[in-house]
Amino acid sequence: MANTTASSEMEKSAKIFVAGHRGLVGSAIVRKLQDQGFTNLVLKTHSELDLTSQSDVESFFATEKPVYVILAAAKVGGIHANNTYPADFIGVNLQIQTNVIHSAYTHGVKKLLFLGSSCIYPKFAPQPIPESALLTGPLEPTNEWYAIAKIAGIKMCQAYRIQHQWDAISGMPTNLYGPNDNFHPENSHVLPALMRRFHEAKANDAEEVVVWGSGSPLREFLHVDDLADACVFLMERYSGFEHVNVGSGVEVTIKELAELVKEVVGFKGKLVWDCTKPDGTPRKLMDNSKLASLGWTPKITLKDGLSQTYQWYLENVV
């Protein structure tokens, strides 16, 4: 499994297709590419290009002929959505991936980056989770549909590399946060959920915010702008067979996270823990040593990232 750190910089005028450019990940990647002077981005909304339609995807690639592809388009959602719409989560994602990867290859795309998620790993993977943990044990049942689709995507990229010597790589991010995240009161992840709750408590002058659990579980968070930075880095410097974990290596307890969010939001009331409620997995941390050994490090501290995110939240969500 050759890793290469040789630089193969993308030409600034090269046409880059970012699939899923309106999502949390895709929009951050677009921002990063634009920051870095990549001017020739091809972006299509879902209504402009339905990635589940094989013939539409083929026509698109034939017409546009992008040089690079970043596949950040997917059907995503939380536990409840996965449990209620499993056919969509596995079927739509498999269809998108199969269509885009195959059309990209057959239309001469030079390199493709496929994005997944830490949920590809076994439920009881060793912590920190190394890339080698893939398919070594049972998946977490609540998101196995999405996980199977993403695993199939990694394997497709590997298979196309072996058979066609085609440059397809996969990156697996840890928990992400930042602008364009989902702050929905019912189905957002823990970080945006906390941010919203502290904000509303502040706005409503509430006395306290009660958080479920003991606060002791350990989690890792990566700001989505760091993720985007890592994606560009991998596109320019990595052409290996194995997928690459993309994390911050920065672990915090849920308690530390909640206290930091409270401080950033400026809620002056009390933070209380409901220890009768479940904690969830004791620890979830990706092993990012492979990416670190390639020479990439995250730049955004959790506190700075939270401040920036809260600013965005105030301007765009409230």
Place this chain on the structure above:
Amino acid sequence: MAESISSDVSSMCDKSAKIYVAGHRGLVGSAIVRKLQELGFTNLVLRTHAELDLTRQADVESFFGQEKPVYVILAAAKVGGIHANNTYPADFIGVNLQIQTNVIHSAYEHGVKKLLFLGSSCIYPKFAPQPIPESALLTAPLEPTNEWYAIAKIAGIKTCQAYRIQHGWDAISGMPTNLYGQNDNFHPENSHVLPALMRRFHEAKVNGAEEVVVWGSGSPLREFLHVDDLADACVFLLDRYSGLEHVNIGSGQEVTIKELAELVKEVVGFEGKLGWDCTKPDGTPRKLMDSSKLASLGWTPKVSLKDGLLQTYDWYLKNVCNSQ
């Protein structure tokens, strides 16, 4: 995982119901067609690859829109041995994922009443407990030489389960053990062990050779199921099983490679010597599926290994060696 156990009510009482058998020219598909015809199912829809390319989403959608089959048996796949899997992994994973996603989704959308998806024992971990139960799925690493095909088949099982959960749609999966029988691949270089032995003993007999030497010690244990039994099990499952979990389809009949070779030698009528080259590797010591779930539903295989080999050799004589 909520299961509905075998039903005493037959789902397939209507012999005129339109049944689409995808992959009807392959080892499995052709056996299923034979079995359905035997049982009086008269309304079979069959399409060759040239008539319907299952990797073309729009073609598959049109097909289902026009034909509107009631039942679908998905036995179409890109298949091959170790060498093919290693050389064409993109085809093995990509083509199979595309076929499956297209057929399962179109079948659901166009009102198919029930779909049976067929896989393979290679979906299981390389070091699964023996006999291999259905619950071994995704519990440990796959065999690297066929992981591309295996991932695609696992995704197929999971797609069927997902459609059942979300849409209440009746999709089931059957996972056969090693199969043999008519329409098998007898190619001298890439056939599986059973047809390979049959061909070698036959050629040795015809050429008056003194000896056939087989690689290994002959001690590994394997299970074989005649493809007509597989077809019988498929109709049985389609008729009586509507559970979430996939079902292993095996004979439960284990033989050593040595016993197999001796039986094939006898069936073919080769009078020379059978030698063993113990310097060559043996492969996995044992590979046997746990078929107790299917047995508890009430199905048993009918074709003994000896009878199956006789029938297969007869077919081989009429269809393979005459055309070589």
